[in-house]
Amino acid sequence: MIKNSKLLTILALVMVFAFVFTAGSFAQEYNIAVIIKATDSGFWQDVLTGARTADEKLDNVTITTHGPTSESQIAEQVAILENVITRQPDAIVMASTSSDASVPALERAYDQGIKIITIDNKVNTDKIHSHLATDNIAGGKLAAETFVEMAKQHGKSVDSGKVGLISAMAGVQVLADRDQGFIQGLNEYAPGLEILETRYVDNRIPEALSTAEDILTSHPEELVGFFADNNHTGAGVARAIAERDIADEMPVVAFDADDAEKRALEEGTIDALIVQDPFGMGFKGVQFAVRAIEGEELPEFVNTGVTAVTQANMNNPEIQNLLNPDMRAEAELAE
Structure with a gap:
């Protein structure tokens, strides 16, 4: 018991x-x-x-x-x-x-x-x-600094001329900060350049394409280049540059790095990507x-963090790690 x-x-x-x-x-x-x-x-x-x-x-x-x-x-x-x-x-x-x-x-x-x-x-x-x-204001300033560098590489004067700014949407703080940073930076690095009125495209690639076409048509002699503040605007502007075959003469800096933008960077229709993480x-x-x-x-x-990526550095190992999330995932899971 x-x-x-x-x-x-x-x-x-x-x-x-x-x-x-x-x-x-x-x-x-x-x-x-x-x-x-x-x-x-x-x-x-x-x-x-x-x-x-x-x-x-x-x-x-x-x-x-x-x-x-x-x-x-x-x-x-x-x-x-x-x-x-x-x-x-x-x-x-x-x-x-x-x-x-x-x-x-x-x-x-x-x-x-x-x-x-x-x-x-x-x-x-x-x-x-x-x-x-x-820090999108800092990212916008980096975009402006990079734009000035790319314009000079294209043989453009930054003492005068106009710059097209195409934004995905109004009223979105991250985009407003990028645009503000770009404007502040351009005023610092190239005060002779005039930034055209910001054009909003409802985050649509076709609308970004048609807006870039409109700006190119409206300012055929004065336009120095473009800043696009996200991936969809970047892809749309790149298409406009490709369709007109003017990559050698029209610098473009865009935020983000999706597949369309990375192809555009490789092909030269985008000169630099401001890449987040x-x-x-x-x-x-x-x-x-x-x-x-x-x-x-x-x-x-x-x-x-934010990084400027160009054709010159895009194949560096640290940049490739930033541009290829699947590769980065494999590395993380292997640790």
């Missing part, structure tokens, strides 16, 4: 320990929602590559990915965020297209205990745990979400 009692006690303890271990294991599984601005963009696919790499590297993380088709679909992105919150993830990593439209939902999620990491675009609330992004935003965004869930105090802002 005593032996049976001891046996029952041991079995009971084993069951208790098994339950505690199992419960503890489940408690360590973190569900993280990653919301991007658009699924139709190579830039945002690179962000997802970084997030998925972090997911694979971290045993206790499961991510879900979400986003509207286009960056112009702000209301749809907010609706996606609202839906995600109803599922009560442990954290949300979000690149909000609008600095304001997503704020009420993000603040509600924060108040519910969901950890909030924003990437790329800053939102107008303090109810986040960290923000990872490019979308892979790093996704990868570090998920890492920071885990750190926030585990109670770690995080920096308010992390500058993820």
